[in-house]
Amino acid sequence: MAGVIVPGFLLQHTVTVEEYLGSSSKGDLYGPPASVRCLLEDRIQMxxxxxxxxxxxxxxxxxxxxxxxxxxxxxxxxxxRLTTVITVARPDGGALPVPSNTQVFLQ
Structure with a gap:
């Protein structure tokens, strides 16, 4: 079952993402805002x-x-609340019947 996707019914939330493009002499540069459906978890972790x-x-x-x-x-x-991406994990379900996904950790 490689390639299983996250079922749409789990994506209960929407966040707005402005991709970091780099910095210039005038400050940080960001791409246009894009809505991303997701499953959000407010939990403090290291x-x-x-x-x-x-x-x-x-x-x-x-x-x-x-x-x-x-x-x-x-x-x-x-x-x-405005926050920024710390890091991204990409769990891979491989041949298991679980979805591969992206997990984004925020400040």
């Missing part, structure tokens, strides 16, 4: 940043496998 530091994540969301926001991407949660 994660390892791409730089190898252990940091606190205040929330995370699970969504489709092809969603890959880079670190520092801006995310607006359903309650209006």
């Amino acid at each position: 994660v390892v940043s791409p730089g190898g530091e252990t940091v606190t994540s205040s929330a995370s969301y699970i969504t489709r496998r092809d969603h890959r926001p880079p670190p520092k991407t801006r995310v607006t949660l359903p309650n209006g």
Whole structure:
């Protein structure tokens, strides 16, 4: 069952994502806002940043496998809180009958 996708009924929330594009002399640059359906979890947990530091994540969301926001991407949660991406995990269900997905950890 490789390639199982996250069932749409699990994606109960919508976040707004502005992909981090880099920085300029005027500050950080972001792509246009895009709505992403997801399953949001408000839970404090420790994660390892791409730089190898252990940091606190205040929330995370699970969504489709092809969603890959880079670190520092801006995310607006359903309650209006603005946060940024710390890191992304991509669990792979392989041959198991479980969905492969992307999990995004937020500051």
